[in-house]
Amino acid sequence: MRGTARSAWQRQAPRRQVPQRGIGLAELLVATAIGAVLMLMGALMLVSANTAWTAQADGAALDDGGRFALDIIARATRQAAFVDWENATAADAVNAPPQILGRDALALPRTSHGIDGATGDAVNGSDILALRFSGAHGGGALDCAGFGVDAGEDGWSIFHVGRNAAGEGELRCKYRGGGGWGSDAIVDGVDTFQVLYGIDTDVPGDGVPNEFVSASVIELRDGALLLNGPDAAARQRDLQRRTHWKRVAAVRVALLLHGASAAASREPLVFDVFGAPYSERFADGDDGVRIDEAPMVAALRLRERRLFASTILLRNVSPGEP
Known part of the structure; x- marks a missing residue:
């Protein structure tokens, strides 16, 4: 009985409670x-992912x-020298x-006639490519504006x-509409638009x-031609027959x-738009034809850049005389 009573007393005796301790300053600083390190790593990963996405876009x-610009230029170039033989003769x-x-x-100004009024304010020496073609019945021949x-x-x-309004270069299509030039x-x-002629x-x-x-x-070769004719009008007609522009059989374009x-x-x-050998000889x-990022203003120096180039054979070579 005594053993039983003591066991009951032991079961009923209050347990000793261990005092609880809060987090210390050292643990708080470590945590x-x-x-902070985890948050910084997460932020860096987010910035890196955003930068990669932006670069990809x-x-x-x-x-x-x-590709869109080259496609429009190629279609217009292949259409160049097209003659509507139903309304023209070989002599014409x-x-x-x-x-x-x-x-x-x-x-070029936006609204001047053709390539008249050209000025020297070219974006990085960008060129002008002018393509003329004969119309077709029903308006089937389209200009670069469609x-x-x-x-x-x-x-x-x-x-x-x-x-453009921000002062940066943009490739434009100039055309003649019903209300004039646009x-x-x-x-x-x-950055630059360059053209060579085959x-x-x-x-x-x-x-x-x-x-x-x-x-x-x-232009230099045309200037060296010995033109025939008794007057300026006759010599101009001779130039139109013999000009080297009528010997162009292909056009090579580059767009940066x-x-x-x-x-x-x-x-x-450094971008050599027609290749380093051409730049070494003719830059x-x-x-x-050679664009160097180093001297550019900081805002433009390290942009994403792409070079697009294509050689386009003419479907119809303009008739001319040697």
Whole structure:
């Protein structure tokens, strides 16, 4: 009985409580430091992911814009030198002005006639590519703005670079509409737009380019022609028959675009739009074929950039005389 009573007393005796301790200052500082490190790592991962997404979106936009611009230029170039033979004769075509023209390192007003009024305010030496073509019945021949040109009319697709409201370059399509000349933007963020012309130097010509030269070289060769005729009008007609612009069998274009955001940290790059060998030989005389990021203003220096280039063979070589 005594053992039983004692066991009951032991069961009923209050247990000794161990005093509880709160978190100490050292533990608090360690926990805070660990939390801060985790938050910093999370923020860095978020910034890195956002930067990668922005660069990817910027690159995709550049690719879309560059391909779109090259497609429009290619379609317009292949259409150049088209003659509506239902309304023209071979003599008309021979005596007509050239249907492909170009200018080096010049800018164009939006509403001037054709390539008249060109100025030296070109964006990084950007060129002008002017393409003339005959209209077709029902407006089936389209200019670079997508407007139809009817039979008996001349259509124009002129590509040049101007500055937008922010002062950055944009590739524009200049065309002649019912109300006069207009110019619309095709793609923005243009660093330079460069053009070379493939000349068929064979006599008689075979429609295959033997060399690619700038517009300035063609102008120099035309200036060296000994023209025949008793007066200026006759000599001008002789020039229209013999001009080297009518020997153009292909057009090579290059377009350097930049995006809206900065690229990942890197050293400034040099872009040779027609390749280093061409730049080494002709960069001093052909503005814009070599673009160096180093001297650019900080806001433009390290943008995402893409170079787009294409060589386009003419479907119809303009008839001319050697």
